Amino acid sequence: MRWSITSKTNRANSFPLPRKPFPKRGYRRWAVPISPAAGTTASGRPVDHHAFDQPRTKTNGARPMQFITEILKDDHDRVLSALDDMLSTSQSQDDTRRQLLDKVRDELELHTSFEEEVFYPEAREATGLDAEINDDLKEHREADMLLDRLSAMSSIGERWMDVAKDLRDALEHHIRDEQNELFPAAEKAIPSDRLQAMSRAYLARKNGEGYRQAG
Ligand SMILES: [Fe+2]
Numbered sequence: 446m447r448w449s450i451t452s453k454t455n456r457a458n459s460f461p462l463p464r465k466p467f468p469k470r471g472y473r474r475w476a477v478p479i480s481p482a483a484g485t486t487a488s489g490r491p492v493d494h495h496a497f498d499q500p501r502t503k504t505n506g507a508r509p510m511q512f513i514t515e516i517l518k519d520d521h522d523r524v525l526s527a528l529d530d531m532l533s534t535s536q537s538q539d540d541t542r543r544q545l546l547d548k549v550r551d552e553l554e555l556h557t558s559f560e561e562e563v564f565y566p567e568a569r570e571a572t573g574l575d576a577e578i579n580d581d582l583k584e585h586r587e588a589d590m591l592l593d594r595l596s597a598m599s600s601i602g603e604r605w606m607d608v609a610k611d612l613r614d615a616l617e618h619h620i621r622d623e624q625n626e627l628f629p630a631a632e633k634a635i636p637s638d639r640l641q642a643m644s645r646a647y648l649a650r651k652n653g654e655g656y657r658q659a660g
């Protein structure tokens with residue numbers, strides 16, 4: 446018997462092709478229109494063009510107001526950072542040192558006056574931390590005194606830098622006390638809406654008084 450390549454090929458081509466799998470039952474039920482109507486998704490739902498513009502949160506995307514303690518902590522960071530910049534300047538940078546000192550003074554004036562007039566009285570009543578708050582008030586006066594000494598010194602030399610270091614140390618101690626003791630106690634004892642209302646009042650005061658940020 447003779448076999449030709451052609452006949453083998455023809456025989457192979459004559460095998461039935463595999464059948465396409467038949468759609469499962471229910472397939473049509475999930476079919477979607479190829480050209481959905483304008484303004485609808487492929488499944489026929491109306492298109493929400495703003496669905497992903499804002500994160501979906503309980504506050505509908507609006508950023509909640511920070512607590513006053515958080516804003517005061519941000520001030521602390523800026524003051525210490527400005528003081529560090531001041532301490533790392535060289536002797537030839539007199540103007541920079543004076544400018545940074547002005548920034549620290551501006552920041553502290555607004556910060557400590559708000560603490561003394563609004564935040565401390567409310568925290569004192571809510572937490573009963575009288576001794577701590579009295580210490581904090583004394584430390585504010587100590588910082589004022591050091592700032593006055595720096596401003597009064599005519600030459601910005603080594604002695605000036607020593608006083609600047611004393612100011613930084615004093616403020617660091619004060620800030621640590623506030624952040625480790627008073628602020629956590631106030632956050633527990635004062636209702637959230639009051640902590641937020643104080644933030645609004647503080648920010649309004651900053652804006653209304655031509656506030657200048659340190660750092
Ligand atoms: Fe403070």
Ligand SMILES: [Fe+2]
Nearest residue numbers: 557560581623
């Ligand atoms: Fe303070």
